[in-house]
Amino acid sequence: MSNSSGDADALIHILYIDDDEGLALLMQKNLLRRGFSVEWAESGAAGLARLGEGGIDAVVLDHVLAGETGLDILPCITAMTDHPPVIYATGSDDTSIAVAALKAGADDYMLKGISADYFDLLAAALEQALERARFRRETAQAQEVIRQQRDLAEMLLAEVNHRIANSLGLVGALIRMQSSMTTDQVAIDALHETQMRINAIASVHRRLYTNRQVGSVQVDEYLNSLLTELETSMRDDKRPHRIVLTAQPVNLATDKVITLGLIVSELVTNAFKYAYPDNVPGEIRVIVDQADGALRVIVEDDGAGFDPSSPARGTGLGTRILTAMAASLKSDFAYDPGHDGTKATLVFSLHEGK
Numbered sequence: 001m002s003n004s005s006g007d008a009d010a011l012i013h014i015l016y017i018d019d020d021e022g023l024a025l026l027m028q029k030n031l032l033r034r035g036f037s038v039e040w041a042e043s044g045a046a047g048l049a050r051l052g053e054g055g056i057d058a059v060v061l062d063h064v065l066a067g068e069t070g071l072d073i074l075p076c077i078t079a080m081t082d083h084p085p086v087i088y089a090t091g092s093d094d095t096s097i098a099v100a101a102l103k104a105g106a107d108d109y110m111l112k113g114i115s116a117d118y119f120d121l122l123a124a125a126l127e128q129a130l131e132r133a134r135f136r137r138e139t140a141q142a143q144e145v146i147r148q149q150r151d152l153a154e155m156l157l158a159e160v161n162h163r164i165a166n167s168l169g170l171v172g173a174l175i176r177m178q179s180s181m182t183t184d185q186v187a188i189d190a191l192h193e194t195q196m197r198i199n200a201i202a203s204v205h206r207r208l209y210t211n212r213q214v215g216s217v218q219v220d221e222y223l224n225s226l227l228t229e230l231e232t233s234m235r236d237d238k239r240p241h242r243i244v245l246t247a248q249p250v251n252l253a254t255d256k257v258i259t260l261g262l263i264v265s266e267l268v269t270n271a272f273k274y275a276y277p278d279n280v281p282g283e284i285r286v287i288v289d290q291a292d293g294a295l296r297v298i299v300e301d302d303g304a305g306f307d308p309s310s311p312a313r314g315t316g317l318g319t320r321i322l323t324a325m326a327a328s329l330k331s332d333f334a335y336d337p338g339h340d341g342t343k344a345t346l347v348f349s350l351h352e353g354k
Contacts, residue, residue, distance in 0.1 A: 011037035013055055014126065015084075017047035017073065018062035023114070027060070030119040036126065042066075044073035051077065056084050058126050058133075061106070063090030063097060071100055078105030082137070085129035087122065107132060168202035193318070196233065196269060200226055200261040204254060217257040219288060219295075220247035226261055227268065227286060234272045240281040241272055247288035250295060252350070256329060260297065260346075263325045266318045267299035267344050275303025275342060293350050300336075300343035308335050 014036045016027050024040040031038050039056070041047035044065055050056065059077060061070040070088060077083050088101035091112045098109040107129040110122055172195045179191035203226045204217060227243045235241060252260065268284055276282035287298040326333035331348035 011035060012126070012130065013057045014038045014060060015041060015047060015050055015056045015058075016060045016062075017041045017044065017065070017070070018060075018089075019043065019064075019066045020062070023112075026114060027119075030116070031123060034119065034123040036123065044068055044070075044076075047073065048076055051080065051084070058084050058130055059086045060110075060122070060126075061086050061088050062112070063088065063092065063101075071097075071104060074101060074104045074106060085126075085133045087125050087129060089122075162205070165202045165205035168198050168205065172198045172202065193269060196230060196265055197262060197321075199229060199233075200265040201258055203229065204258050204261060216251040216253055219250050219252045219257060219260070220245075221249075222257055222261065223247055223264060223286065223288065226265065230265060230268055230272075234269070238278050239272055239276075240279070241276060241284055242281070243268060243284045243286065245286045245288075247286070248290055250288070250290050250350070252295070256348075259325045259329055263322060263329075263346060264297065264299060266322050266325075270306075270318060271299065271301045271303065271342065274306070275301040277304075290350065294347055295350050297346045298343065300339060300341060302341040304341075305339075306335065306342040 011032075012035060014031060016024055016038050018024055018027075018040070019042050021040070021042065024038070024042075028038040028040070039050065041050050047059070047061075051059070061074060061077070063070045065073070070090070074086060074088070077086055085107040086105065087108050087110055088098070088106040089110045089112050090097055093111060101109055108125045110118075110125060112118070175191050175195045175198070179188045179195070182188050182191065204222060206225075224245055224247070227245055231241075231243045264286060268286065271282075271284045275284070282301060282303055284299070284301045287296075287300075289296050322333070326346060329346070329348040331346050333344070333346045336343040336345065
């Protein structure tokens with residue numbers, strides 16, 4: 001059954017699934033006056049086949065069909081990709097049918113009739129269902145555009161982090177070359193410490209690149225990588241120490257991770273240099289845990305101990321860096337005078353602005 005008058009291309013195309021041809025003719029006649037072109041399918045199988053061909057804007061599905069019900073057909077319709085909205089129609093006033101139809105994915109529910117008012121209500125229900133379907137499509141399209149833009153931004157940011165890490169690696173290599181050409185031990189030590197500070201920052205950007213993360217870094221993974229590099233670069237026959245990390249998994253904003261990395265790097269470097277006598281192996285422990293919205297970081301050893309009030313052994317730059325970095329995190333930073341060795345504890349809020 002097809003539309004016989006009017007401009008079919010300008011009409012809204014409706015598929016009516018019902019085994020009653022007389023009612024289908026009445027449906028076509030009345031909805032045509034209201035701007036709808038109606039095609040009739042006398043069974044669920046015929047209706048599904050027609051939907052598979054495309055070009056249908058909405059479906060009116062009858063409850064009672066020959067040998068089946070609309071509830072048997074409805075899940076097949078809603079399983080179709082980008083399926084048209086469905087108005088479920090029945091002559092029964094059993095509310096359980098309406099509930100079942102709506103749960104199965106029908107957009108609306110109508111009690112069948114043959115009056116002009118019924119067709120007015122049906123036309124209004126179809127228009128509302130089509131408007132909701134249009135809104136869903138536009139929302140899905142907008143979300144897809146947002147997702148694509150986000151993926152692009154993440155890809156570009158990852159590339160930026162990759163380039164920054166490479167650039168910092170190059171700077172570190174240049175500093176290493178410079179130290180190899182220097183005979184002044186004080187200058188060599190200063191250049192070596194500078195290189196490790198650069199590596200601490202570069203390591204963050206490398207992790208941001210490889211993990212495709214935006215704005216945050218997994219602290220335990222980052223510190224494990226950083227401390228492995230630090231131990232490899234500092235450990236030798238004179239300082240045969242090892243670093244042991246115990247850290248809970250926690251994500252931290254990138255800027256805070258960089259600051260934290262610099263602090264840990266300074267403390268571990270100091271422990272490597274000063275905690276134990278030459279040629280005596282020692283353990284340096286880094287502990288990271290969280291509680292009550294705060295992150296606690298401990299760097300400790302069992303060495304000679306450290307008096308914060310005593311004069312600096314080197315240039316004092318490391319101490320100034322520690323003080324500045326701890327202040328930027330708005331943290332509590334202190335040495336434990338009762339610890340047998342050196343124990344530095346840093347505590348700061350995980351929440352922004354606190």
